Amino acid sequence: MKPHPASAAAQGLLNCHSCGLLSKNVPNASDRCPRCGTHLHMRKPNSLTRTWALLIAAFILYIPANLLPVMHTASIIYEEDDTIMSGVIYLWTSGSWPLAILVFCASVTVPLAKLIALTILAITAQRKSTWRQQERTKLYRMVEFVGRWSMLDIFVVALMVGLVHFQSLATISAGPGALAFASVVVITMFAAMSFDPRLIWDPEPKDDD
Amino acid sequence: MIDEHLIACHECDLLLRPPQLEPGGVARCPRCNATLFAAPQNSQERTLAFTLGATILFLLANFFPIMGLQIGGTEITCTLTGAALELYNDGMHTLGILVMITTVIVPATQLLIMLYMLLPLSLGIMPPRVPDLLRMLQLLRPWSMVEVFMLGILVSLTKLAAMATVIPGIALWSFALLMLLMTAAFSVFDARQIWRQLPVEGR
Ligand SMILES: [Zn+2]
Numbered sequence: 001m002k003p004h005p006a007s008a009a010a011q012g013l014l015n016c017h018s019c020g021l022l023s024k025n026v027p028n029a030s031d032r033c034p035r036c037g038t039h040l041h042m043r044k045p046n047s048l049t050r051t052w053a054l055l056i057a058a059f060i061l062y063i064p065a066n067l068l069p070v071m072h073t074a075s076i077i078y079e080e081d082d083t084i085m086s087g088v089i090y091l092w093t094s095g096s097w098p099l100a101i102l103v104f105c106a107s108v109t110v111p112l113a114k115l116i117a118l119t120i121l122a123i124t125a126q127r128k129s130t131w132r133q134q135e136r137t138k139l140y141r142m143v144e145f146v147g148r149w150s151m152l153d154i155f156v157v158a159l160m161v162g163l164v165h166f167q168s169l170a171t172i173s174a175g176p177g178a179l180a181f182a183s184v185v186v187i188t189m190f191a192a193m194s195f196d197p198r199l200i201w202d203p204e205p206k207d208d209d
Numbered sequence: 210m211i212d213e214h215l216i217a218c219h220e221c222d223l224l225l226r227p228p229q230l231e232p233g234g235v236a237r238c239p240r241c242n243a244t245l246f247a248a249p250q251n252s253q254e255r256t257l258a259f260t261l262g263a264t265i266l267f268l269l270a271n272f273f274p275i276m277g278l279q280i281g282g283t284e285i286t287c288t289l290t291g292a293a294l295e296l297y298n299d300g301m302h303t304l305g306i307l308v309m310i311t312t313v314i315v316p317a318t319q320l321l322i323m324l325y326m327l328l329p330l331s332l333g334i335m336p337p338r339v340p341d342l343l344r345m346l347q348l349l350r351p352w353s354m355v356e357v358f359m360l361g362i363l364v365s366l367t368k369l370a371a372m373a374t375v376i377p378g379i380a381l382w383s384f385a386l387l388m389l390l391m392t393a394a395f396s397v398f399d400a401r402q403i404w405r406q407l408p409v410e411g412r
C-alpha cells in the first residue's frame with residue numbers, strides 16, 4: 001500500500017476513526033488514541049480479506065433467501081407459502097402498487113445492487129486502481145446508506161407473525177427464507193463496514209489521469 | 210509536534226486544514242466530498258430537547274398496543290415487544306432477537322447514552338466514560354432501524370387489512386413521531402463539540 005502524497009498516512013499521521021484526532025503514526029499493535037483510547041490502525045486491519053469473505057457468504061445465502069418461503073399462512077380456507085417475490089406480487093395485484101415498488105426496491109434491488117457494488121469496490125481496491133475514485137467513494141457511501149432498508153421485509157414477516165394469532169382462524173409463521181434473507185442483510189452490512197474507503201484513495205494517480 | 214489544527218478526511222485520508230464554519234454550515238472534503246463535520250446551531254440544547262421527546266414516545270411505543278385486529282366478534286391487540294416475542298416463541302429465535310435488537314434495544318441504548326451525556330453537559334459537567342459512549346453511539350447507528358420498521362408496519366397493515374379490520378393503536382402514532390424525533394436528534398447532534406472538550410493525554 002503506497003499512500004497518496006496528500007494523505008495523512010503519507011505524512012506519517014494517523015486519523016482516529018472515532019474522534020478524528022490526528023496522531024503520529026507509530027505502527028504498534030497496542031497504540032491507542034491519546035484522546036479517546038480507540039485502537040489506532042493505519043487502515044482497517046485485513047479490510048479486503050474480511051470484505052471478500054463476508055461477500056462470498058452473502059452471495060451464497062442470497063440464493064435460498066430468494067427461493068425459500070419467508071412466510072407461511074394457514075387458515076381454514078387456504079394455505080400459502082410466500083417468497084420475497086410473491087409478497088411483492090401480492091401487494092401489486094391488491095392495488096397497493098406504491099408499497100409494492102417500495103418492497104421490491106428494498107428487498108430485491110437493494111441487496112443485489114449492494115452485493116455487486118461491494119464486489120466492484122473490493123476488486124478495484126485490490127488492483128490498486130485509480131479509476132473514478134470520486135464515483136467509487138460515492139458508491140461506498142450509498143452502500144452504507146441503503147443497507148438497513150433491506151430489513152423491511154423481515155419486519156413485515158415479524159409483525160405479521162406477531163400480530164396474527166387467531167389460533168383456529170389463521171396462523172402465520174416465518175419460513176426458512178426469512179432467516180436466510182436476514183443473514184444476507186446483516187452480513188452485507190458487516191461487509192460494508194469492513195471495507196475501508198481510504199483504500200480507494202491510497203494508490204498514486206498516474207500522469208495520464 | 211503535530212499541527213493542532215490539521216484534520217484528515219475519514220473517508221479518503223486527505224490531510225487538510227478545517228474550514229471555519231458559519232453556524233448551520235457543513236464542511237465537506239474537497240477531494241471525495243465526504244461530510245467532514247457540521248456546526249448546527251444550539252446543537253446541545255436542541256439535541257437534548259429532541260432526545261427527551263423521543264424518550265417519552267419510545268416508552269409509549271413500547272407499552273401501548275401497536276394495533277388491534279378485529280375478526281368476527283373477537284378483537285386482539287399486540288404490542289411491539291409482543292410481536293418479537295411471538296416470533297421467538299414460534300421457534301424463530303434468531304429473527305426474534307434481531308427484531309428486538311434493531312427496533313427496541315439499540316434505539317433505547319442510543320437514547321439512554323444521549324441523555325446520560327447531554328443532561329450533565331447542559332449543566333457544564335463532563336460525565337465519566339464519555340469517550341466510550343461516543344464510540345458506542347457511532348457503532349450503534351447503523352443498527353437502529355426505527356424508520357425501516359415504521360415502513361414495515363405500514364406494509365403489514367396493508368396486508369392485514371385484507372384479512373381483518375385493523376384498528377391503529379397508540380404505539381403506531383408514537384412510533385411515527387419517534388422516527389421523526391430520533392432523526393432530528395441525530396441530525397443536530399454535534400459529537401465534534403463534545404470531543405473537543407475532552408483532554409488529550411501525552412501530546
Ligand atoms: Zn480518538
Ligand SMILES: [Zn+2]
Pocket residue numbers: 218219220221222223238239240241242243
Ligand atoms: Zn475525503
